Amino acid sequence: MDRLPTLRQLQHFIALSEHLHFGRAASAIHVTQSTLSASLKELEAILGAPLVDRTKRSVVLTPIGHEIAGRARLLLAEAEDLTQAAKAVRAPLSGAIRLGVIPTVAPFVLPYVLPQLRRRYPSLLLFLVEDLTERLVTSLRDGALDAALIALPFDTPGLETATLFNDPFVLAARADHPLMAGKTPSDEAVQAERLLLLRDGHCMRDHALSACGVHAPRHDDAFEATSLMTLVQMVDNGLGVTLLPQMAVARGLLKGTNLATRPLSGDAPAREIALVWRKGTLRRAEFELLGREFKALAKIK
Amino acid sequence: MDRLPTLRQLQHFIALSEHLHFGRAASAIHVTQSTLSASLKELEAILGAPLVDRTKRSVVLTPIGHEIAGRARLLLAEAEDLTQAAKAVRAPLSGAIRLGVIPTVAPFVLPYVLPQLRRRYPSLLLFLVEDLTERLVTSLRDGALDAALIALPFDTPGLETATLFNDPFVLAARADHPLMAGKTPSDEAVQAERLLLLRDGHCMRDHALSACGVHAPRHDDAFEATSLMTLVQMVDNGLGVTLLPQMAVARGLLKGTNLATRPLSGDAPAREIALVWRKGTLRRAEFELLGREFKALAKIK
DNA sequence: TCTAACTGATCGGATACATCGATGGACCGC
DNA sequence: GCGGTCCATCGATGTATCCGATCAGTTAGA
Numbered sequence: 001m002d003r004l005p006t007l008r009q010l011q012h013f014i015a016l017s018e019h020l021h022f023g024r025a026a027s028a029i030h031v032t033q034s035t036l037s038a039s040l041k042e043l044e045a046i047l048g049a050p051l052v053d054r055t056k057r058s059v060v061l062t063p064i065g066h067e068i069a070g071r072a073r074l075l076l077a078e079a080e081d082l083t084q085a086a087k088a089v090r091a092p093l094s095g096a097i098r099l100g101v102i103p104t105v106a107p108f109v110l111p112y113v114l115p116q117l118r119r120r121y122p123s124l125l126l127f128l129v130e131d132l133t134e135r136l137v138t139s140l141r142d143g144a145l146d147a148a149l150i151a152l153p154f155d156t157p158g159l160e161t162a163t164l165f166n167d168p169f170v171l172a173a174r175a176d177h178p179l180m181a182g183k184t185p186s187d188e189a190v191q192a193e194r195l196l197l198l199r200d201g202h203c204m205r206d207h208a209l210s211a212c213g214v215h216a217p218r219h220d221d222a223f224e225a226t227s228l229m230t231l232v233q234m235v236d237n238g239l240g241v242t243l244l245p246q247m248a249v250a251r252g253l254l255k256g257t258n259l260a261t262r263p264l265s266g267d268a269p270a271r272e273i274a275l276v277w278r279k280g281t282l283r284r285a286e287f288e289l290l291g292r293e294f295k296a297l298a299k300i301k
Numbered sequence: 302m303d304r305l306p307t308l309r310q311l312q313h314f315i316a317l318s319e320h321l322h323f324g325r326a327a328s329a330i331h332v333t334q335s336t337l338s339a340s341l342k343e344l345e346a347i348l349g350a351p352l353v354d355r356t357k358r359s360v361v362l363t364p365i366g367h368e369i370a371g372r373a374r375l376l377l378a379e380a381e382d383l384t385q386a387a388k389a390v391r392a393p394l395s396g397a398i399r400l401g402v403i404p405t406v407a408p409f410v411l412p413y414v415l416p417q418l419r420r421r422y423p424s425l426l427l428f429l430v431e432d433l434t435e436r437l438v439t440s441l442r443d444g445a446l447d448a449a450l451i452a453l454p455f456d457t458p459g460l461e462t463a464t465l466f467n468d469p470f471v472l473a474a475r476a477d478h479p480l481m482a483g484k485t486p487s488d489e490a491v492q493a494e495r496l497l498l499l500r501d502g503h504c505m506r507d508h509a510l511s512a513c514g515v516h517a518p519r520h521d522d523a524f525e526a527t528s529l530m531t532l533v534q535m536v537d538n539g540l541g542v543t544l545l546p547q548m549a550v551a552r553g554l555l556k557g558t559n560l561a562t563r564p565l566s567g568d569a570p571a572r573e574i575a576l577v578w579r580k581g582t583l584r585r586a587e588f589e590l591l592g593r594e595f596k597a598l599a600k601i602k
Numbered sequence: 603t604c605t606a607a608c609t610g611a612t613c614g615g616a617t618a619c620a621t622c623g624a625t626g627g628a629c630c631g632c
Numbered sequence: 633g634c635g636g637t638c639c640a641t642c643g644a645t646g647t648a649t650c651c652g653a654t655c656a657g658t659t660a661g662a
Contacts, residue, residue: 004308004380008649022610035650037611042648047387054610064390071383071583075376079305082372086348089365282372309620323639336621338640343620355639 007079009043010072012036013051017069020059070142077143084146085282092286093293096125100136100148104204104228105273108251109149113297120293133203140278147287149294151203152272159276160284162291164298168263168270169211170249172232173241175260184265194240196231199224204271208243211269228253235259245271273298308380310344311373313337314352318370321360371443378444385447386583393587394594397426401437401449405505405529406574409552410450414598421594434504441579448588450595452504453573460577461585463592465599469564469571470512471550473533474542476561485566495541497532500525505572509544512570533558546572574599 019025026036044051051065084095133154139145179185198205225231235242236257249261275291320326327337345352352366385396434455440446474480499506526532536543537558550562576592
């Protein structure tokens with residue numbers, strides 16, 4: 001066959017595709033603009049197709065350039081995967097891992113796990129990204145992340161999952177709320193209340209809904225919180241009741257409020273906290289180890 | 302992060318992993334042994350792990366080396382995919398395509414399609430590999446092939462398929478065979494005969510069996526042919542009857558024999574000839590075009 | 603229209619790197 | 633122990649990469 005592009009050339013192109021500006025892209029990857037320009041020219045020669053359109057004052061990716069950029073990113077991620085996997089043979093969890101975590105998990109797990117993890121694996125470089133499941137999964141797939149801590153059930157084709165533990169939902173309301181008295185309230189009783197939830201996009205919203213058997217709730221922006229903290233505040237202000245992950249409660253989410261909690265009816269509806277990664281990665285053994293560490297360290301005592 | 306291996310280093314390592322001999326691997330990829338040695342040493346330094354064990358007189362891959370080799374092959378294939386996809390933008394079907402074809406299709410399609418294809422796309426480089434479906438699919442997945450011409454149904458996760466046409470099965474027996482007289486024989490009548498088949502591993506065997514409703518046939522090595530040609534000879538020698546793809550008959554498989562054919566009962570049981578490729582390849586558009594060309598050129602007039 | 607600012611392309615020189623041929627050193631079979 | 637095979641190493645050489653400086657084209661404002 002014929003000449004292949006260099007990984008370095010692909011890195012250069014990716015930088016350019018992200019900055020759409022030779023100078024800035026160049027300095028971002030610590031080369032000069034002239035180097036980047038030459039490198040890109042060479043890459044275009046090898047590929048035999050124009051990747052960027054510099055006719056105007058601004059740099060624009062051509063359609064094929066856009067495709068190539070996406071694929072190049074994946075290619076580089078796989079190369080990175082390769083090297084990290086090789087390094088992990090000598091000393092697992094000693095390289096860089098880019099980890100995504102969802103917002104309804106991060107504050108209740110990371111502060112308890114990371115310090116110990118750091119102590120145990122001093123050379124582990126954990127890059128953290130907090131975002132919604134949907135975007136974490138996308139990032140995983142196109143190689144921008146190595147692993148993610150998310151809540152299941154969630155449709156994750158192409159990913160492997162390792163369950164860490166179950167996180168049951170509990171009903172939370174003001175301590176003086178009628179639902180807090182008497183025997184465990186039924187799903188119907190809960191649904192009769194104004195149920196406050198996180199805004200759409202948070203997987204916990206869907207998990208909470210299915211936990212109490214609701215599927216198409218009334219939609220009202222005014223009563224949708226953007227974080228568990230604000231959700232709790234809203235309930236504390238008497239705007240309604242809500243469902244919370246037990247883990248959050250155990251880790252002090254309700255401190256300073258008048259909220260009380262009680263179990264839900266049925267067989268302890270819960271979400272499943274899991275570590276996920278790209279199927280087929282060479283670093284699988286390392287991620288499984290990371291999962292076991294999280295499982296051991298995140299345990300609620 | 303830190304330094305990535307070079308694609309060239311990976312190529313060198315792959316060559317070594319295939320030859321398990323520095324000298325031969327080096328000459329196979331047209332470099333000197335010293336170059337290969339240095340290149341591999343550098344690669345091991347970058348990856349921080351030994352890839353081959355040269356303690357004994359022979360070169361052996363370490364476990365991690367084995368893993369890395371497999372992944373490196375895939376990485377290289379994707380890089381190749383990238384460049385070919387880029388080139389295809391200017392002129393589709395003008396680069397190299399490594400195409401696998403199953404033995405029960407190759408002789409009846411390729412001679413009719415390739416000459417015209419060559420005429421229409423003079424710069425297309427079609428590397429052909431004839432093998433059983435199972436191995437073609439494996440080669441596709443780990444990047445040793447770009448596309449394959451196979452028969453469905455076949456379980457092909459991770460692959461995309463484009464159906465070219467249906468290829469019905471017909472009953473074939475000596476012209477003086479009782480089954481050849483009277484009305485269309487039932488499945489039961491066929492099953493009562495000695496049904497000769499291709500040996501296990503050929504997908505056509507399974508397709509033929511399901512075509513006449515048999516699922517667990519009597520197994521007898523003596524009556525299993527290794528190619529359609531020998532199968533036909535066995536039937537011509539009066540050893541039994543068989544099922545043949547109509548395409549093969551139309552292309553003269555029975556020439557010079559005393560065999561006759563007739564349709565099977567039921568709604569024309571058939572296999573499906575399809576072009577398949579790795580899901581997510583950048584060259585999808587090109588392979589779809591190749592599929593359309595095959596479809597048009599392979600038509601039986 | 604002219605100018606100043608900014609963009610990416612290009613050039614020449616320095617440096618790093620891959621590659622080569624030759625040689626060294628370990629290991630084996632005879 | 634001797635010749636043969638194998639991989640590692642060394643020094644030389646050519647090539648690719650990168651940098652700083654400069655050029656050329658575009659834009660916005662004076």
